[in-house]
Amino acid sequence: MKRSTAHIKLATLAALACLCQATTAQADSQWQWRDGSGRMVYSDVPPPPSVPAASVIKAPGRFAGSLRPVEPPGGSPAAAAGPAGVAAATQAAPAPGAKGNGNAKKESVASAEEAFEKRRAAQxxxxxxxxxxxxxxxxxxxxxxxxxxxxxxxxxxxxxxxxxxxxxxxxxxxxxxxxxxxxxxxxxxxxxx
Incomplete structure (x- = not known):
């Protein structure tokens, strides 16, 4: 009788651990920012371009105020984002005469994935x-x-x-x-x- 009780307790603890881990993983993939009226917004998609980078509190895999995935339309990221946006604009500015950085982003993502795969294979x-x-x-x-x-x-x-x-x-x-x-x-x- 004691043995089955121990198994039940162990199974319950394992289920709770899995539930906590799933909740933590879900919370880590959330965006958090304050909208124009000061309300806290939680979402699994990035904020709209109208939200300044300084208002972003949490981004998946990034610190608050770091590079933005979406640039505001018709303006520079520095104008809409404040000091954090200035750093992002200086780091992500395309070369003069470039027609866009879509291919550069894809190449950098692909090279980052290749580097990750190489590190994982080496490990x-x-x-x-x-x-x-x-x-x-x-x-x-x-x-x-x-x-x-x-x-x-x-x-x-x-x-x-x-x-x-x-x-x-x-x-x-x-x-x-x-x-x-x-x-x-x-x-x-x-x-x-």
Whole structure:
């Protein structure tokens, strides 16, 4: 009876954790700004161009007052956005004679995605390499422990049998035991120090 109660509690806690995480993720994708009358507005889309950047309190993945995704029509971003807009206008101003920065934005997004994919692939490769190294080290420890146990058995004069070429067990005599012990100790020195 206690076991089923513990399972119910654990399932309830897991469900609450998932719900909290989903709520947090949803809250992180929200925009927050004050409109012209001072009311707080929450939305999952960016504010209209008429809202100055200084009025934007929260933007997904950005700090308040950072670059705006939508420029106001017929005016410069600096005029509508205040000091934060001046910095944005100086950073995002197109070169003179340029016909638009739509392609530049697409290229920068694509290059950012490529860079992210490269970093993610490099991290996955590094994690796989580290996992392989850890597994090899673990297997080495097991082999070394087995070799140490075998050497101890040889030193204690326990009966040791090896397989003959025909597959039948063959007992080691004293000379063969010493030769086997020397071989095992050499292997331990070489691989397990």
């Amino acid at each position: 996955a490769k590094a994690e796989a390499d580290q996992a392989a190294k850890d597994l090899a080290a673990q297997e080495r420890q097991v082999r070394c422990a087995q070799s140490r146990n075998y050497a101890m058995s040889l030193q204690q004069n326990r009966r040791i049998a090896v397989s003959a070429p025909d597959g039948s067990p063959q007992q080691l005599n004293d000379d063969e035991r010493q030769a086997e012990l020397q071989r095992v100790n050499a292997t331990l020195e070489q691989n397990c120090t």
